Amino acid sequence: MRIVNEAKALIKENIRDYGMFIALFVIMITFNVLTNGMFMSSRNISNLLDSAGYIAVLAVGMTLVIVIRHIDLSVGYIAGFLGAVAAILLMQQGWSVFLVIPVILLLGMVIGLFNGLLIAQLGIPAFVATLAGMLIFRGALLQVTAGTGTIIVQNTFFNAIGNGFIPSVMEINSLHLTTLLIGLITILFFVYGEIKTRIDRIKYTFEVVSVPIFVLKLVFISFIIGYITYILAGYNGFSWTVIIVLVVTMIYHFITSKTVLGRQIYAVGSNPEAAHLSGINVKKVTYMVMGSMSMLAALSGIMYTARLQSATTTAGMLFELDAIAAAYVGGVSSAGGVGKVTGAIIGAIVMASLTNGMNLMGVGISYQYMIRGGVLAGAVIFDVITRKRGK
Amino acid sequence: MAENILEMHTITKEFPGVKALDNVTFQVEKGEIHCLVGENGAGKSTLMKVLSGVYPYGEYDGDIVLNGKVQQFNTINDSENAGIAIIYQELALFPDLPVYENIYIGNEVKNKGIINWNQTIIKSIDMLKKVNLKVKPETLIKDLGVGKQQLVEIAKALSKNVQLLILDEPTAALNEDDSENLLNLIKALKTQGITCIMITHKLKEVVTIADKATVIRDGQTICTLDAKKGEVNERTIIKNMVGRELNDIYPKRPEKKIGETVLELQDWSAYDQQLGRHVVKKADISLRKGEIIGLAGLMGSGRTELALSMFGNPKNYKIKGTLLLNNKATHFKHTSDAIKEGLAYVTEDRKGKGLFLTQNITTNITAANLNGISSNGILNMNEEVTVAERYKDSINIKSSSINQLVGKLSGGNQQKVSISKWLFVSPDILILDEPTRGIDVGAKFEIYTVMNELISRGMSIIMISSELGEVLGMSDRIYVMAEGEIKGEITSDEADQEKIMELATQ
C-alpha cells in the first residue's frame, strides 16, 4: 500500500514529465489495436522512427530556441538549401562525403551565427529576422536547383544516413546482433547511472525514493528499451538515422541538464534581465543557441537528402512548423525558460506516430491535418493546466 | 457595537506541500482601517486572495460573510461586484497606457458597447481629484513615479464603487513623503465610509493609522489588537508576530575595523541614451574595507543608476570618469567582469530583474556563481543542493522545499532568495538596493545581522535605501543624492533625518 501511495505521489508530482510518455503509450496502443498489430510490427516501427528523424533533430534545436524566447522560421529552407548544396558538392563537384558533411554542418553554423547577429546584436525580433531567412533560403534552394531540377545522389555511404542500418556481425534467431548488443549496453549504462546517482544522493543524505519503487523504475525503463531494441532487431536493426538522433539527443540532454552553458540557456529564457545582472552573457548564449539551431538544420538537410537519395526543389518545406509543433507537444513553453530536449524527441515521435498510424488506417489527408492540429492544441492545453497546478 | 462588514470563518487553504492558511478567522468592522500583519510567508496575501476571488470558491475551506451574506466568489469580477477592490503587492497597471485608460480598464465607460473616451476622461478627472493626484489624465503611467502610480491604482478601485478596499503592502516601494500622502488618503476615505484592509511590514504605519490590527503567524490568526484599548503598539505587535520579544531593531555593530579605500568613483557621470539625459552627474564617492555606506535620496534621484553604472553597466550608459578598484583604474565591459572583480548587486526590482520565477530556489541561488558548483563547465548538482540548503537554513527562507518555484514564494521570501544569490558569490563589495523592501521585522534584523557579519569579515557594503531609519541605523557614512548628483556626505555621528531630507530635496 505504501508503495502504491508513493508511486501515486511521484506521478502526481511529475505529471508533466510523465504525461507525454503516457500519451505516446496510449497513441501507440490505440493504433496497434486499430491496425490489428500492424502498427507495432518491426518494419513499421523502424519506418516510423526513420521518418521522424530529420524533424526530431530540428525539434531539439528548436526547443532551445523557444526556451530563450525566440523562434526560428528559417530552418526548413536552410535544411532544404544545404541538403541541395550537399548533393551538388557530392555529385557535381565530386567531393568526398567525409568532406561534404563537416563542411555542410559548418555552413549551417555560420548561417545560424548570422541569425544570432541579427537577433542579439541588432535587436531584430527573431520572428522577422528568420522569416527573412526563410524567404532567402527558399530562393537560394530554387536558384541552386534551377539548372538541374532534382539532383539524384548516387553515393551509398551518404544515402545510408537516411536509409541504411548498422551492420550486423551475425544473426541469432534472425535477430540483429549489433542492435541487441547496443540495446543491452544502453540498459547497463542506464542502470549503472541510476545506481550511481542514488548512491551519491545517499552520500549527501538527500531524499531518495524507496527501494521497491527504485527497482520498479529500473525494470520498467529497461523493459521499454529492451522491447524497442527487440522490435527493431527483428527487422534490420538500428538505422543510422536512429543512431544519429540518439547521439544528438544525448549530447543536448547532457549540455542542457549537466553543464553551466545549459543553466545559462535556461536562465536567459526565464528572465533575460536577471540573467544579464547575474553576469551571464545573454548575447553569447543567443549566438550559441541560434548557431546550434542552424547546424542541426544542416544535419536535418543531410538526413532528408539521404533519405530521398536526392535533393528536390521543395525540400524543407514546412519543416520549421513540424519542428515547432514537436517542440510544443514536447512541453516547451513560449513564456521562456521551460522545456526539455527529451520532450522534443517524444513530441516528434508522437507527431510521426499520428501520421504513420493514420496512413496505415487509410485516414484521409484532410482529417489527418485536423487531428494533428487537435493533438497539438490538446498537448499545449494540458501543459498550461498542469503548470498552473504545479508546485 | 458596530456591525461587521466582513467575517471570514475558519478559512483553510492548501497548496501542494504547504498549508498556507489553517483555520483563519478574520473580522472587519464597517468603516474601520484594519491592518493585517505577520512574518513573511505567514499567509497574509493568500488570505486576501481568497477574499477577492483569486482563489475561487471551492479551492479553499471556510466561509466568507460580507454584509451578513455568505459569498461564493468564482472570479475577481464577482468580488468587485460585491464591493471589494484589491490592490496587489505588485502593481497591475499598464505602463504604456494613459492614466484615464488605466483607471477604467475592465470597467469601461460605454454606450451600447462602444467606449466613450471623452466621458472616460471627464470621469477620470473626478477620480484623480478624489485621490488628490494632480496629473493630466493623458499622462502615461510609465512617466509617473511609484507613489503616483499607487494613487492611480486607488483611483481605479474607487471608480468601481468600492466599499472594502484591500491594499497589499502599498507603501513598500514608497519613500516617506509618498507613504504619508497615501496614509492620509486612506484616512480621508474612511471619513467617506470606505472600509480598508492594509497589509504592511512597516509597524510605524500600523500604529499611526490602524483602528485594529490582526496578527497572522504560520497561517493562523494569533490575535486582533484594538487601538481603542491601546493595544496597537510596536512592542505588542512584534511579540505576537514572532512569538517572542524583540528588543532592538538594529543589531549591535561589531568592533569597527575599517581599512583602506577599496572603491572610488571620481568625476563619474552616466548618460542614458534612451532617456537622452544624464542619470548620474560628476559623482565622487569612496568606500573603505569593512565599511557600510548608505546612499540616501528620493525615488529617481539616480541611486540605482549609479549602482548599475559601476556594476558592469548593463544599461549601456555612456560613462565618463574613473572607477578605482583597490587604487587601480578599472573598466568593466560586462556585469560578469564586475562580478569577477568582487562586486555584487542585489536589485530593488526582485521580480523584474532579480529572480528566475519559473525556476526553483536552488537554481536561483546558484545562478550568479555557476563556477562555484562546477568544474570544467560540468555541474555538480549534489554540491548545488547542499549550497541551497545552507542558505535556506541560514537566512530562513520559508518554503516547502528548495525545489519550490520561486514565483510561488511569498514576497519577502523571494527577497531572501534574491539576497542569497549574491551572498553565494562571496563578493568583496556588496551593493544592496532597497534590501529590506517587503521584509518583516524579524527578517530585517536577520539581514542586518548578516550585513554586520559580512563587514566584520572584511567585506564592504553600499546600501541604497529609502528607509531613513535603516540608513541611519546601519551606515558608517551617508551620501545623499538628488537629481543624479551627490549633494553631500554625512558621517553617522552627525547624521539625522532632517539633515538628510534637507540635502535630498535641495
Ligand SMILES: Nc1ncnc2c1ncn2[C@@H]1O[C@H](COP(=O)(O)OP(=O)(O)OP(=O)(O)O)[C@@H](O)[C@H]1O
Ligand atoms: N501559488 C502558490 N503555490 C504554492 N505555495 C504558495 C503559493 N502562494 C503562496 N504559497 C505559500 O503560502 C505561504 C503564504 O504565502 P503568502 O504570500 O500569503 O505570504 P505573506 O504573508 O503575504 O508573506 P509576505 O509578507 O512575504 O508577502 C508561503 O509559504 C508561500 O510559499
Ligand SMILES: [Mg+2]
Ligand atoms: Mg504578501
